[in-house]
Amino acid sequence: xxxxxESGGGSVQAGGSxxxxxxxxxxxxxxxxxxxxxxxxxxxxxFVAVISWRATTSYADSVKGRFTVSRDxxxxxxxxxxxxxxxxxxxxxxxxxxxRRLGLGTRPSTYAYWGQGTQVTVSS
Numbered sequence: 001x002x003x004x005x006e007s008g009g010g011s012v013q014a015g016g017s018x019x020x021x022x023x024x025x026x027x028x029x030x031x032x033x034x035x036x037x038x039x040x041x042x043x044x045x046x047f048v049a050v051i052s053w054r055a056t057t058s059y060a061d062s063v064k065g066r067f068t069v070s071r072d073x074x075x076x077x078x079x080x081x082x083x084x085x086x087x088x089x090x091x092x093x094x095x096x097x098x099x100r101r102l103g104l105g106t107r108p109s110t111y112a113y114w115g116q117g118t119q120v121t122v123s124s
Contacts, residue, residue: 009118022095
């Protein structure tokens with residue numbers, strides 16, 4: 001069982017930055033792919049970024065060049081650095097974990113564990 005706790009959300013103006021953290025329990029963090037997803041009101045949950053257990057990364061086109069995903073295996077924590085934020089980035093952001101597997105995890109259904117979510121609000 002893996003527990004995930006997100007932090008770092010908040011309210012910022014357009015152009016600002018936030019860094020989300022996802023702290024995990026357990027001793028096998030290094031063997032997990034870590035994904036970030038978001039869900040805006042009235043919309044489906046969508047892929048934002050993923051960092052595999054090998055530290056391979058992938059991003060949604062909408063955040064490419066603005067967001068950076070990283071991980072610190074010594075701290076059992078994944079991060080999402082968000083720069084140049086836009087009002088369209090407003091959503092609840094979730095981190096998710098799955099045991100390592102082939103392919104980058106861009107689909108929510110492939111993740112077994114989820115955090116509680118953290119609100120990000122970007123004002124114009």
